[in-house]
């Protein structure tokens with residue numbers, strides 16, 4: 001049996017890394033007493049598989065992971081309680097907000113997710129400048145970024161991966177932007193998008209709002225359908 | 238009193254590992270400060286990863302926060318990247334719990350476990366916005382305190398700290414709190430700082446360096462005398478009589494990010510009377526105080542349940558000596574819910590019995606076992622009183638390889654008193670013979686030899702010994718490299734002799750060394766225990782600039798008559814006991830463990846009216862038990878391998 005969980009990451013805990021979050025989950029699952037399945041070998045570990053990594057310092061209202069349940073004890077799972085039990089054992093700032101039983105045939109999160117929606121607060125700019133930069137980016141034929149890969153410079157065109165972008169309005173010290181960025185063949189980071197703008201914009205705070213799976217027919221849905229999503233305030237500390 | 242969090246938050250995206258600075262650990266507290274409460278900032282002067290697991294700091298954090306009249310928060314030295322941003326933004330040293338500025342506290346107390354962190358202490362005080370020299374502080378500035386093993390010679394830091402705590406902190410922090418509470422109630426007015434320090438000096442275990450005058454004749458100390466008649470001539474360490482009264486930490490901190498020793502730690506006893514003459518920790522923490530076995534078990538089970546850790550380490554200076562250790566371990570691994578738990582013993586005694594215990598518990602990751610014979614020949618092991626016979630070692634190693642371990646790690650010291658080249662080369666010989674034993678069981682068996690240069694420490698029988706020069710240590714290491722080079726099963730590692738030299742300066746230095754420490758700090762020398770920051774040449778430059786002679790401080794043998802810089806501070810050990818033990822060392826006479834033989838009246842119990850707390854009056858089974866003589870009958874624990882169904886048994 002496999003369960004897909006949705007969780008949020010807000011506040012001080014955003015300064016922990018993807019690896020740190022994996023370890024927090026491992027301990028929380030162990031403390032919660034959930035009947036997990038363990039890997040075989042000398043050093044058995046609970047089998048948890050995470051989706052796309054979230055950069056250190058970014059917040060999120062839609063992170064996912066899949067956990068394997070020991071099939072012999074699967075009847076001990078109470079799906080009505082699971083979210084509150086897990087949240088209770090997670091540190092402040094991490095909360096489980098959705099759960100769904102999936103099958104072993106369900107494609108993994110890493111394979112399935114095709115794009116993410118990001119809320120990006122930028123500073124040292126105003127709405128007009130940001131709007132100009134966004135319009136120029138949308139009108140461009142290509143948006144080239146250069147990055148280092150195995151000591152060599154590689155260039156990518158971000159334009160096909162910029163699925164949508166919008167200016168939401170001013171914030172206390174800048175402008176709030178929402179953008180949907182593709183993850184195939186590789187995930188585009190919000191900072192890369194900001195670097196291709198003319199002029200480049202500086203991020204203050206970034207939140208992942210959604211992860212999306214787009215199927216062959218172009219239908220877009222989230223990795224699980226949440227019955228009740230806790231209303232986590234975006235940007236709250 | 239205002240949180241600095243929002244200012245810090247905007248800096249964190251620009252530094253490495255920002256999770257070091259957020260607190261939020263499971264077990265962390267957010268105490269409410271108030272005028273009726275004495276506030277302590279417990280500070281570890283190294284990175285968060287190194288400092289967080291420190292048990293001493295965590296114990297005091299809980300004890301102080303349980304008191305109605307105290308609050309305690311924690312701080313760690315910010316890494317250089319954040320420090321630079323803090324200095325340019327004017328952000329002071331802060332606590333990780335409520336993110337308060339260090340100057341919002343009444344005391345800043347540092348835990349010192351190594352000499353090379355001394356410059357970090359100065360840096361933290363400066364980052365807090367407080368004068369580094371105690372003489373230049375204002376009345377209302379926080380009191381700067383130090384505790385931990387290094388405080389048995391605190392003299393190099395004498396000019397920078399206001400008070401020093403000797404020995405166990407559990408009780409004395411409460412007494413200090415009461416004195417400071419009174420001072421706080423009276424408003425910490427102008428001219429009252431020296432008064433409160435004088436009152437603190439009358440608390441047993443508290444040493445206030447500024448209340449003592451040191452007079453010199455040339456380089457030699459003539460006298461260390463209190464400035465006032467109410468200040469004690471000699472400060473005695475504090476010792477808690479019964480560890481069972483102090484089941485701390487009750488809520489060990491579980492960090493959100495990776496740290497060293499990231500597991501549950503349960504201290505099973507404090508003190509050690511094996512009597513290894515080089516070992517300061519063993520000498521200054523006497524006598525042995527075992528935690529009751531029942532309490533050990535409940536601390537393990539509650540701790541594992543609470544934290545979600547899958548590994549517990551049973552800590553002490555020699556855990557295999559704990560009475561009934563095999564039963565405690567058997568009970569732990571058979572506890573329901575603990576079936577996935579692995580138990581670590583940080584310090585293995587060198588005998589097959591101990592390996593039998595390790596075999597029961599190290600079910601996972603059977604990669605390496607560590608032993609510490611410390612010296613390469615029986616002759617030299619008698620000098621240092623580490624009475625492990627070759628048979629003990631070979632039986633331990635045989636037992637390890639035959640039960641599936643592939644690598645054995647051996648710890649040695651070099652530069653020990655009376656050491657000759659054949660003694661040093663004995664290290665290579667032992668390693669190669671251990672590797673041969675290994676190869677009989679496993680073709681890929683290997684031995685890792687780790688060699689450290691010996692630094693004589695205060696309050697040990699070797700406090701009179703002149704440390705080897707770094708050139709001499711380098712020569713010995715070179716000799717060992719030549720001797721092991723062709724044996725691919727033996728891998729040699731060594732500690733940088735240059736770092737050993739600098740440790741030697743601070744280890745037995747007097748107050749005058751403070752000038753060199755300040756020089757190094759003012760010239761950017763922080764995080765000196767990190768090889769990428771260590772600056773040997775800067776230390777030499779500092780010593781020269783301050784007119785201090787390294788040879789005199791480090792390499793010179795001391796005489797019986799000499800007044801040592803720490804003679805007015807007592808770890809309970811009589812100086813004549815230590816001197817006799819030093820003479821015995823030179824005569825290669827060993828001394829048995831006083832836990833199981835009559836008392837030698839070293840002073841640690843007799844002087845304080847306390848005694849050993851051990852559950853069993855007979856030595857644990859196996860090996861020669863530090864006597865060098867085989868103990869009969871040989872009760873070898875049958876090596877039962879308890880391997881889970883899912884795990885494969887290692888092929889031997």
Ligand code: SF4
Nearest residue numbers: 831836837838839842
């Ligand atoms: S006083 Fe006696 S029993 Fe106590 S530690 Fe010293 S030698 Fe051992």
